[in-house]
Amino acid sequence: MDAIRTHNLTRRFDGLTAVDRLTISVAQGELFGLVGSDGAGKTTTMRMLAGIMDPTDGEAWVLGRHSVRDSEAIKDDIGYMSQRFGLYPDLTVMENMHFYADIYGLPRRGRAEKIDRLLTFSNLTPFKNRLAGNLSGGMKQKLGLACALVHTPKVLFLDEPTNGVDPVSRRDFWRILYQLLKEGVTIFVTTAYLDEADRCNRVGLIHKGKLLACDTPVNLKQLMRGAILEIRTSDPRRTARLLRNRFSDATVGLFGDRVHLVTGDPGTGETAAVSLMSAEGIELLGIRQIEPSLEDVFVSVLSRQGGAQ
Numbered sequence: 001m002d003a004i005r006t007h008n009l010t011r012r013f014d015g016l017t018a019v020d021r022l023t024i025s026v027a028q029g030e031l032f033g034l035v036g037s038d039g040a041g042k043t044t045t046m047r048m049l050a051g052i053m054d055p056t057d058g059e060a061w062v063l064g065r066h067s068v069r070d071s072e073a074i075k076d077d078i079g080y081m082s083q084r085f086g087l088y089p090d091l092t093v094m095e096n097m098h099f100y101a102d103i104y105g106l107p108r109r110g111r112a113e114k115i116d117r118l119l120t121f122s123n124l125t126p127f128k129n130r131l132a133g134n135l136s137g138g139m140k141q142k143l144g145l146a147c148a149l150v151h152t153p154k155v156l157f158l159d160e161p162t163n164g165v166d167p168v169s170r171r172d173f174w175r176i177l178y179q180l181l182k183e184g185v186t187i188f189v190t191t192a193y194l195d196e197a198d199r200c201n202r203v204g205l206i207h208k209g210k211l212l213a214c215d216t217p218v219n220l221k222q223l224m225r226g227a228i229l230e231i232r233t234s235d236p237r238r239t240a241r242l243l244r245n246r247f248s249d250a251t252v253g254l255f256g257d258r259v260h261l262v263t264g265d266p267g268t269g270e271t272a273a274v275s276l277m278s279a280e281g282i283e284l285l286g287i288r289q290i291e292p293s294l295e296d297v298f299v300s301v302l303s304r305q306g307g308a309q
């Protein structure tokens with residue numbers, strides 16, 4: 001039995017189709033990432049899977065339970081950490097944990113041990129008497145995770161759990177997720193960070209409610225056609241603009257201070273890019289061929305669909 005299965009799952013809001021005929025399956029014990037930019041439909045998908053929102057069309061099952069007919073039973077099996085997870089800032093770390101233990105109806109017996117274990121697991125024990133409102137962003141997310149785990153769920157839904165968290169805390173958070181995977185928990189995570197998607201067993205790329213591709217990160221990278229040149233210059237924005245004008249067939253992406261140029265012929269691409277920079281008086285700091293990242297795949301798949309932005 002799959003941990004999660006959807007068939008043509010669809011949710012419309014007035015004129016807008018937020019999730020459009022989504023069909024996916026997630027195996028038990030898998031770490032699945034749903035990846036897309038803001039407004040892609042990730043949260044809506046997760047709400048439907050968690051049995052909080054009904055679909056307009058299509059169906060979903062979590063551990064064989066129907067998301068609408070058995071939504072109450074689903075809640076016993078899942079942990080759900082939403083983007084604005086309800087931590088109480090005026091309660092301490094420990095009090096928040098007890099609050100969620102009450103909500104989930106955790107028996108009094110064994111409760112203290114369970115909470116202690118989760119605090120140790122999430123490295124929060126030294127802060128157990130601190131008010132949640134005084135925790136750092138990364139610690140708040142870890143506390144949110146610990147609260148979502150208090151009833152030992154089999155499937156964990158995490159909606160952009162590391163959004164706005166610093167890179168060190170993000171790594172820490174992912175270490176905890178890997179630990180949970182070892183214990184057999186299925187994890188369904190949404191993220192807008194493509195480097196995080198690389199850490200998943202499988203990834204679904206979603207854009208405007210539609211699933212564009214779904215596979216392992218390695219296989220998704222095979223979707224890339226052509227080689228990638230990474231170009232660093234004194235003016236990355238202008239470089240990207242000029243390259244877009246010059247290479248009508250190529251896909252150009254701007255990633256921070258680096259410009260990626262997809263080209264069928266890296267030798268010719270490099271020569272052309274170098275002479276273009278020189279003609280425009282832009283200083284070339286470096287140019288090299290690199291392995292595609294999931295970002296490149298995303299840009300490439302989007303441009304093929306005519307949906308690049």
Ligand SMILES: Nc1ncnc2c1ncn2[C@@H]1O[C@H](COP(=O)(O)OP(=O)(O)OP(=O)(O)O)[C@@H](O)[C@H]1O
Pocket residue numbers: 013016017018036037038039040041042043044045160
């Ligand atoms: N309750 C609602 N009523 C109307 N429109 C909604 C509602 N919830 C979501 N939407 C719209 O549906 C689309 C998908 O939203 P959703 O929150 O699922 O995207 P997302 O990928 O999770 O993005 P974000 O990371 O910004 O939350 C957006 O255009 C959003 O404005």
